[in-house]
Protein backbone atom coordinates (compact mmCIF):
# COMPACT_ATOMS: atom_id res chain seq x y z
CA UNK A 1 0.00 0.00 0.00
CA UNK A 2 1.47 3.33 -1.07
CA UNK A 3 1.46 6.34 1.28
CA UNK A 4 -0.63 8.20 -1.32
CA UNK A 5 -3.36 5.56 -1.19
CA UNK A 6 -3.24 5.42 2.63
CA UNK A 7 -3.54 9.22 2.70
CA UNK A 8 -6.45 9.20 0.28
CA UNK A 9 -8.40 7.02 2.73
CA UNK A 10 -7.11 8.64 5.92
CA UNK A 11 -7.66 12.31 4.97
CA UNK A 12 -11.34 11.60 4.33
CA UNK A 13 -11.63 10.16 7.85
CA UNK A 14 -10.05 13.16 9.57
CA UNK A 15 -12.13 15.99 11.03
CA UNK A 16 -9.02 17.85 12.01
CA UNK A 17 -5.46 16.89 12.77
CA UNK A 18 -2.18 15.72 11.29
CA UNK A 19 -2.30 12.75 8.96
CA UNK A 20 -0.40 9.83 10.54
CA UNK A 21 0.89 8.78 7.10
CA UNK A 22 2.16 12.04 5.55
CA UNK A 23 2.13 14.48 8.47
CA UNK A 24 0.02 17.08 6.60
CA UNK A 25 -2.56 19.09 8.54
CA UNK A 26 -5.99 17.99 7.40
CA UNK A 27 -9.31 19.75 8.03
CA UNK A 28 -12.52 17.95 7.04
CA UNK A 29 -10.85 15.66 4.53
CA UNK A 30 -8.65 18.30 2.89
CA UNK A 31 -5.03 19.24 3.40
CA UNK A 32 -5.06 22.76 4.90
CA UNK A 33 -2.79 25.44 3.45
CA UNK A 34 -1.79 26.64 6.90
CA UNK A 35 -1.33 24.36 9.85
CA UNK A 36 -2.02 26.01 13.20
CA UNK A 37 1.10 26.79 15.24
CA UNK A 38 -0.24 24.77 18.13
CA UNK A 39 -1.39 21.41 16.74
CA UNK A 40 -4.19 20.01 18.84
CA UNK A 41 -5.25 16.41 19.24
CA UNK A 42 -6.23 14.55 16.09
CA UNK A 43 -10.02 14.28 15.71
CA UNK A 44 -11.56 11.56 13.56
CA UNK A 45 -14.76 11.52 11.53
CA UNK A 46 -16.01 8.11 12.63
CA UNK A 47 -18.97 8.13 10.21
CA UNK A 48 -16.50 8.63 7.35
CA UNK A 49 -14.31 5.80 8.70
CA UNK A 50 -17.35 3.51 8.84
CA UNK A 51 -18.27 4.46 5.27
CA UNK A 52 -14.66 3.80 4.16
CA UNK A 53 -15.04 0.21 5.39
CA UNK A 54 -17.50 -0.30 2.53
CA UNK A 55 -14.86 0.22 -0.16
CA UNK A 56 -14.19 -2.96 -2.14
CA UNK A 57 -10.39 -2.50 -1.85
CA UNK A 58 -9.18 -4.66 1.09
CA UNK A 59 -6.00 -2.56 1.45
CA UNK A 60 -8.10 0.58 1.94
CA UNK A 61 -10.16 -1.18 4.61
CA UNK A 62 -6.87 -2.22 6.21
CA UNK A 63 -5.84 1.46 6.44
CA UNK A 64 -9.08 2.33 8.26
CA UNK A 65 -8.38 -0.46 10.74
CA UNK A 66 -4.77 0.47 11.17
CA UNK A 67 -5.83 4.08 11.95
CA UNK A 68 -8.33 2.81 14.54
CA UNK A 69 -5.69 0.53 15.97
CA UNK A 70 -2.73 2.83 16.35
CA UNK A 71 -3.50 6.41 15.46
CA UNK A 72 -5.63 7.61 18.20
CA UNK A 73 -9.41 7.54 18.19
CA UNK A 74 -10.72 7.07 21.71
CA UNK A 75 -11.84 3.53 22.42
CA UNK A 76 -15.55 4.42 22.39
CA UNK A 77 -15.01 5.94 18.91
CA UNK A 78 -12.87 3.07 17.62
CA UNK A 79 -15.29 0.40 18.85
CA UNK A 80 -17.90 0.81 16.05
CA UNK A 81 -15.10 0.66 13.48
CA UNK A 82 -13.83 -2.65 14.89
CA UNK A 83 -17.41 -3.94 15.18
CA UNK A 84 -18.11 -3.26 11.52
CA UNK A 85 -14.74 -4.67 10.41
CA UNK A 86 -15.46 -7.88 12.32
CA UNK A 87 -18.61 -8.26 10.23
CA UNK A 88 -16.69 -7.82 6.94
CA UNK A 89 -18.27 -10.14 4.34
CA UNK A 90 -14.72 -11.14 3.28
CA UNK A 91 -13.27 -13.71 5.74
CA UNK A 92 -9.74 -12.37 5.11
CA UNK A 93 -10.99 -8.93 6.21
CA UNK A 94 -12.45 -10.43 9.40
CA UNK A 95 -9.08 -12.06 10.13
CA UNK A 96 -7.31 -8.70 9.75
CA UNK A 97 -9.90 -7.13 12.08
CA UNK A 98 -9.33 -9.86 14.67
CA UNK A 99 -5.56 -9.25 14.62
CA UNK A 100 -6.18 -5.52 15.01
CA UNK A 101 -8.15 -6.22 18.21
CA UNK A 102 -5.10 -7.82 19.80
CA UNK A 103 -2.86 -4.90 18.83
CA UNK A 104 -5.30 -2.22 19.99
CA UNK A 105 -6.31 -4.20 23.07
CA UNK A 106 -2.70 -4.47 24.14
CA UNK A 107 -2.48 -0.67 24.14
CA UNK A 108 -5.67 -0.07 26.17
CA UNK A 109 -5.38 2.09 29.27
CA UNK A 110 -6.85 0.80 32.52
CA UNK A 111 -9.79 3.26 32.35
CA UNK A 112 -10.55 2.20 28.75
CA UNK A 113 -10.56 -1.45 29.84
CA UNK A 114 -12.94 -0.58 32.68
CA UNK A 115 -15.19 1.26 30.25
CA UNK A 116 -15.27 -1.81 27.96
CA UNK A 117 -16.02 -4.15 30.89
CA UNK A 118 -18.94 -1.93 31.92
CA UNK A 119 -20.12 -1.74 28.30
CA UNK A 120 -20.14 -5.57 28.11
CA UNK A 121 -22.39 -5.72 31.15
CA UNK A 122 -24.99 -3.89 29.04
CA UNK A 123 -24.12 -5.48 25.65
CA UNK A 124 -22.61 -8.92 26.33
CA UNK A 125 -22.72 -9.92 22.66
CA UNK A 126 -20.39 -7.14 21.47
CA UNK A 127 -17.58 -9.30 20.07
CA UNK A 128 -15.40 -6.30 19.23
CA UNK A 129 -15.39 -5.23 22.88
CA UNK A 130 -14.66 -8.83 23.97
CA UNK A 131 -11.82 -9.04 21.45
CA UNK A 132 -10.27 -5.78 22.63
CA UNK A 133 -10.34 -6.95 26.23
CA UNK A 134 -8.92 -10.33 25.22
CA UNK A 135 -6.16 -8.39 23.49
CA UNK A 136 -5.47 -6.41 26.66
CA UNK A 137 -5.33 -9.53 28.86
CA UNK A 138 -3.47 -11.70 26.35
CA UNK A 139 0.08 -10.66 27.26
CA UNK A 140 -0.70 -9.39 30.76
CA UNK A 141 -2.09 -12.78 31.82
CA UNK A 142 1.48 -14.14 32.05
CA UNK A 143 2.18 -11.72 34.89
CA UNK A 144 -1.15 -10.96 36.55
CA UNK A 145 -3.54 -13.60 37.80
CA UNK A 146 -6.52 -11.23 37.66
CA UNK A 147 -5.86 -10.67 33.96
CA UNK A 148 -5.45 -14.41 33.34
CA UNK A 149 -8.83 -15.07 34.98
CA UNK A 150 -10.52 -12.20 33.15
CA UNK A 151 -9.12 -13.54 29.89
CA UNK A 152 -10.50 -17.03 30.58
CA UNK A 153 -13.94 -15.58 31.28
CA UNK A 154 -14.08 -13.70 27.98
CA UNK A 155 -12.58 -16.54 25.94
CA UNK A 156 -15.06 -19.06 27.36
CA UNK A 157 -17.91 -16.65 26.63
CA UNK A 158 -16.80 -16.35 22.98
CA UNK A 159 -16.33 -20.12 22.62
CA UNK A 160 -19.76 -20.80 24.11
CA UNK A 161 -21.70 -18.07 22.33
CA UNK A 162 -19.92 -17.30 19.05
CA UNK A 163 -18.16 -20.54 18.06
CA UNK A 164 -18.28 -19.75 14.34
CA UNK A 165 -16.66 -16.31 14.67
CA UNK A 166 -13.04 -15.61 13.63
CA UNK A 167 -12.42 -14.54 17.22
CA UNK A 168 -13.32 -17.99 18.59
CA UNK A 169 -10.68 -19.61 16.37
CA UNK A 170 -8.01 -17.03 17.13
CA UNK A 171 -5.09 -17.50 19.55
CA UNK A 172 -6.87 -14.89 21.70
CA UNK A 173 -9.28 -17.68 22.73
CA UNK A 174 -6.57 -20.31 23.12
CA UNK A 175 -6.76 -21.49 26.73
CA UNK A 176 -3.70 -23.71 26.72
CA UNK A 177 -1.97 -22.47 29.86
CA UNK A 178 -0.36 -25.10 32.12
CA UNK A 179 -1.28 -23.02 35.19
CA UNK A 180 -5.01 -23.37 34.49
CA UNK A 181 -5.74 -26.86 33.12
CA UNK A 182 -9.38 -26.58 34.26
CA UNK A 183 -9.98 -23.59 31.94
CA UNK A 184 -8.63 -25.55 28.97
CA UNK A 185 -10.75 -28.57 29.93
CA UNK A 186 -13.86 -26.38 30.20
CA UNK A 187 -13.19 -24.94 26.74
CA UNK A 188 -12.59 -28.42 25.34
CA UNK A 189 -15.89 -29.64 26.68
CA UNK A 190 -17.77 -26.71 25.11
CA UNK A 191 -16.01 -27.22 21.76
CA UNK A 192 -16.85 -30.92 21.75
CA UNK A 193 -20.50 -30.09 22.37
CA UNK A 194 -20.50 -27.62 19.48
CA UNK A 195 -18.88 -30.15 17.14
CA UNK A 196 -21.47 -32.75 18.08
CA UNK A 197 -24.34 -30.31 17.52
CA UNK A 198 -22.96 -28.87 14.24
CA UNK A 199 -20.94 -31.65 12.60
CA UNK A 200 -21.08 -30.03 9.15
CA UNK A 201 -20.43 -26.42 10.14
CA UNK A 202 -16.87 -25.92 8.86
CA UNK A 203 -16.40 -22.59 10.68
CA UNK A 204 -17.06 -24.38 13.98
CA UNK A 205 -14.96 -27.43 13.01
CA UNK A 206 -12.03 -25.22 11.98
CA UNK A 207 -12.16 -23.12 15.16
CA UNK A 208 -12.36 -26.23 17.34
CA UNK A 209 -9.40 -27.70 15.44
CA UNK A 210 -7.42 -24.50 16.10
CA UNK A 211 -8.21 -24.79 19.81
CA UNK A 212 -6.89 -28.37 19.88
CA UNK A 213 -3.98 -27.64 17.51
CA UNK A 214 -1.10 -28.01 19.98
CA UNK A 215 -2.48 -29.87 23.00
CA UNK A 216 -4.73 -32.44 21.24
CA UNK A 217 -3.02 -33.02 17.89
CA UNK A 218 -5.07 -36.07 16.87
CA UNK A 219 -8.36 -34.35 17.64
CA UNK A 220 -7.27 -31.32 15.68
CA UNK A 221 -6.19 -33.39 12.68
CA UNK A 222 -9.52 -35.25 12.61
CA UNK A 223 -11.53 -32.02 12.63
CA UNK A 224 -9.50 -30.44 9.81
CA UNK A 225 -9.92 -33.66 7.82
CA UNK A 226 -13.70 -33.56 8.27
CA UNK A 227 -13.75 -29.91 7.18
CA UNK A 228 -11.58 -30.82 4.19
CA UNK A 229 -14.02 -33.58 3.17
CA UNK A 230 -16.90 -31.11 3.44
CA UNK A 231 -15.07 -28.44 1.42
CA UNK A 232 -12.65 -30.29 -0.87
CA UNK A 233 -11.89 -27.21 -2.96
CA UNK A 234 -11.00 -24.98 0.01
CA UNK A 235 -7.18 -24.61 0.27
CA UNK A 236 -7.32 -23.38 3.88
CA UNK A 237 -7.82 -26.91 5.26
CA UNK A 238 -4.79 -28.23 3.38
CA UNK A 239 -2.74 -25.33 4.70
CA UNK A 240 -3.75 -26.01 8.28
CA UNK A 241 -3.02 -29.74 7.96
CA UNK A 242 0.31 -28.94 6.30
CA UNK A 243 1.15 -26.65 9.19
CA UNK A 244 0.14 -29.30 11.72
CA UNK A 245 2.46 -31.91 10.14
CA UNK A 246 5.24 -29.36 9.65
CA UNK A 247 5.26 -28.54 13.37
CA UNK A 248 5.03 -32.18 14.32
CA UNK A 249 8.02 -32.97 12.08
CA UNK A 250 10.04 -30.35 13.97
CA UNK A 251 9.40 -31.95 17.38
CA UNK A 252 12.46 -33.03 19.30
CA UNK A 253 13.41 -36.68 19.56
CA UNK A 254 11.77 -37.87 16.30
CA UNK A 255 13.60 -40.47 14.26
CA UNK A 256 14.78 -39.31 10.84
CA UNK A 257 12.30 -41.63 9.14
CA UNK A 258 9.38 -40.30 11.21
CA UNK A 259 10.38 -36.70 10.42
CA UNK A 260 10.62 -37.56 6.69
CA UNK A 261 7.17 -39.13 6.78
CA UNK A 262 5.64 -36.06 8.44
CA UNK A 263 7.52 -33.85 5.98
CA UNK A 264 5.98 -35.85 3.11
CA UNK A 265 2.50 -35.40 4.57
CA UNK A 266 3.08 -31.67 5.05
CA UNK A 267 4.39 -31.36 1.51
CA UNK A 268 1.37 -33.19 0.05
CA UNK A 269 -1.04 -30.83 1.88
CA UNK A 270 0.86 -27.68 0.92
CA UNK A 271 1.02 -28.81 -2.70
CA UNK A 272 -2.73 -29.29 -2.73
CA UNK A 273 -3.21 -25.88 -1.12
CA UNK A 274 -0.92 -24.33 -3.74
CA UNK A 275 -2.81 -25.98 -6.58
CA UNK A 276 -6.19 -24.81 -5.25
CA UNK A 277 -5.14 -21.25 -4.47
CA UNK A 278 -5.76 -18.58 -7.08
CA UNK A 279 -4.38 -15.44 -5.43
CA UNK A 280 -0.79 -14.88 -6.57
CA UNK A 281 0.40 -13.45 -3.23
CA UNK A 282 -1.02 -16.39 -1.27
CA UNK A 283 0.63 -18.84 -3.71
CA UNK A 284 3.88 -16.94 -3.21
CA UNK A 285 3.53 -17.19 0.59
CA UNK A 286 2.98 -20.96 0.31
CA UNK A 287 6.35 -21.43 -1.41
CA UNK A 288 8.11 -20.81 1.92
CA UNK A 289 6.28 -23.80 3.39
CA UNK A 290 6.65 -25.91 0.25
CA UNK A 291 10.43 -25.54 0.21
CA UNK A 292 10.77 -26.28 3.92
CA UNK A 293 8.40 -29.24 3.84
CA UNK A 294 10.15 -30.70 0.77
CA UNK A 295 13.47 -30.38 2.58
CA UNK A 296 12.07 -32.09 5.68
CA UNK A 297 10.61 -34.83 3.48
CA UNK A 298 14.07 -35.44 2.02
CA UNK A 299 12.89 -34.42 -1.46
CA UNK A 300 15.93 -32.37 -2.38
CA UNK A 301 14.94 -31.60 -5.97
CA UNK A 302 11.61 -30.14 -4.96
CA UNK A 303 13.17 -28.25 -2.05
CA UNK A 304 15.64 -26.62 -4.45
CA UNK A 305 12.97 -25.85 -7.03
CA UNK A 306 10.57 -24.24 -4.55
CA UNK A 307 13.36 -22.27 -2.85
CA UNK A 308 14.62 -20.93 -6.17
CA UNK A 309 11.12 -20.09 -7.30
CA UNK A 310 10.41 -18.05 -4.17
CA UNK A 311 13.69 -16.17 -4.49
CA UNK A 312 12.98 -15.34 -8.13
CA UNK A 313 9.48 -14.08 -7.25
CA UNK A 314 10.76 -12.16 -4.21
CA UNK A 315 12.69 -9.92 -6.60
CA UNK A 316 9.46 -8.77 -8.29
CA UNK A 317 7.80 -5.53 -7.08
CA UNK A 318 4.43 -7.32 -6.90
CA UNK A 319 5.66 -9.38 -3.94
CA UNK A 320 7.76 -6.76 -2.16
CA UNK A 321 5.45 -6.70 0.91
CA UNK A 322 6.27 -10.26 1.91
CA UNK A 323 9.59 -10.74 0.06
CA UNK A 324 11.55 -10.56 3.33
CA UNK A 325 10.27 -13.90 4.51
CA UNK A 326 10.93 -15.61 1.17
CA UNK A 327 14.48 -14.21 0.95
CA UNK A 328 15.21 -15.52 4.41
CA UNK A 329 13.72 -19.00 4.10
CA UNK A 330 14.58 -19.57 0.43
CA UNK A 331 18.26 -18.94 1.14
CA UNK A 332 18.19 -20.98 4.32
CA UNK A 333 16.85 -24.02 2.47
CA UNK A 334 19.45 -23.59 -0.30
CA UNK A 335 22.13 -23.26 2.39
CA UNK A 336 21.09 -26.56 3.97
CA UNK A 337 21.08 -28.27 0.57
CA UNK A 338 24.58 -26.96 -0.13
CA UNK A 339 25.78 -28.20 3.22
CA UNK A 340 24.37 -31.68 2.54
CA UNK A 341 26.37 -31.67 -0.70
CA UNK A 342 29.53 -30.80 1.22
CA UNK A 343 29.58 -27.33 -0.36
CA UNK A 344 30.47 -25.25 2.72
CA UNK A 345 31.23 -22.12 0.69
CA UNK A 346 27.78 -22.29 -0.90
CA UNK A 347 26.13 -22.76 2.50
CA UNK A 348 27.98 -19.68 3.86
CA UNK A 349 26.95 -17.63 0.84
CA UNK A 350 23.29 -18.53 1.31
CA UNK A 351 23.44 -17.89 5.05
CA UNK A 352 24.67 -14.36 4.40
CA UNK A 353 22.09 -13.82 1.66
CA UNK A 354 19.40 -14.92 4.15
CA UNK A 355 20.69 -12.30 6.60
CA UNK A 356 20.25 -9.62 3.93
CA UNK A 357 16.46 -9.95 4.13
CA UNK A 358 14.72 -6.61 4.65
CA UNK A 359 12.88 -8.37 7.51
CA UNK A 360 9.28 -9.41 7.95
CA UNK A 361 6.84 -9.15 10.86
CA UNK A 362 7.47 -12.66 12.21
CA UNK A 363 11.24 -12.44 11.65
CA UNK A 364 11.36 -9.08 13.44
CA UNK A 365 9.45 -10.39 16.46
CA UNK A 366 10.71 -13.99 16.81
CA UNK A 367 14.11 -13.38 15.27
CA UNK A 368 16.03 -15.36 12.65
CA UNK A 369 16.39 -19.14 12.70
CA UNK A 370 19.86 -20.15 13.92
CA UNK A 371 20.09 -23.84 12.96
CA UNK A 372 22.18 -23.36 9.82
CA UNK A 373 24.37 -20.77 11.55
CA UNK A 374 25.00 -23.15 14.44
CA UNK A 375 25.89 -25.98 12.08
CA UNK A 376 28.41 -23.74 10.30
CA UNK A 377 29.77 -22.43 13.58
CA UNK A 378 30.46 -25.96 14.73
CA UNK A 379 32.49 -26.39 11.55
CA UNK A 380 34.58 -23.39 12.51
CA UNK A 381 32.97 -20.87 10.13
CA UNK A 382 32.98 -17.93 12.54
CA UNK A 383 33.48 -15.11 10.05
CA UNK A 384 30.40 -15.98 7.98
CA UNK A 385 28.25 -16.49 11.08
CA UNK A 386 29.37 -13.14 12.50
CA UNK A 387 28.43 -11.43 9.28
CA UNK A 388 25.04 -13.17 9.36
CA UNK A 389 24.41 -12.12 12.97
CA UNK A 390 25.36 -8.51 12.26
CA UNK A 391 23.01 -8.45 9.27
CA UNK A 392 20.17 -9.92 11.39
CA UNK A 393 20.74 -7.33 14.12
CA UNK A 394 19.46 -4.74 11.64
CA UNK A 395 15.92 -6.17 11.76
CA UNK A 396 15.86 -8.00 15.11
CA UNK A 397 16.52 -6.40 18.46
CA UNK A 398 15.24 -7.61 21.83
CA UNK A 399 15.18 -5.86 25.21
CA UNK A 400 17.89 -8.21 26.48
CA UNK A 401 20.12 -7.48 23.42
CA UNK A 402 20.35 -11.19 22.75
CA UNK A 403 21.90 -10.90 19.32
CA UNK A 404 24.66 -8.58 20.58
CA UNK A 405 25.48 -11.17 23.23
CA UNK A 406 25.63 -13.90 20.57
CA UNK A 407 27.94 -11.75 18.43
CA UNK A 408 30.20 -11.25 21.45
CA UNK A 409 30.20 -14.97 22.27
CA UNK A 410 31.03 -15.95 18.69
CA UNK A 411 33.84 -13.39 18.66
CA UNK A 412 35.16 -15.09 21.80
CA UNK A 413 35.15 -18.44 20.00
CA UNK A 414 32.07 -19.81 21.80
CA UNK A 415 28.92 -21.43 20.38
CA UNK A 416 26.05 -19.48 21.97
CA UNK A 417 22.88 -21.08 23.29
CA UNK A 418 20.48 -20.00 20.54
CA UNK A 419 17.47 -21.19 22.55
CA UNK A 420 14.12 -21.21 20.77
CA UNK A 421 15.72 -19.77 17.62
CA UNK A 422 17.01 -23.27 16.95
CA UNK A 423 13.46 -24.46 16.46
CA UNK A 424 13.54 -23.35 12.81
Ligand SMILES: [Zn+2]
Nearest residue numbers: 007019021022
Ligand atom coordinates in the same frame (compact mmCIF):
# COMPACT_ATOMS: atom_id res chain seq x y z
ZN1 LIG B 1 -1.68 12.00 4.57
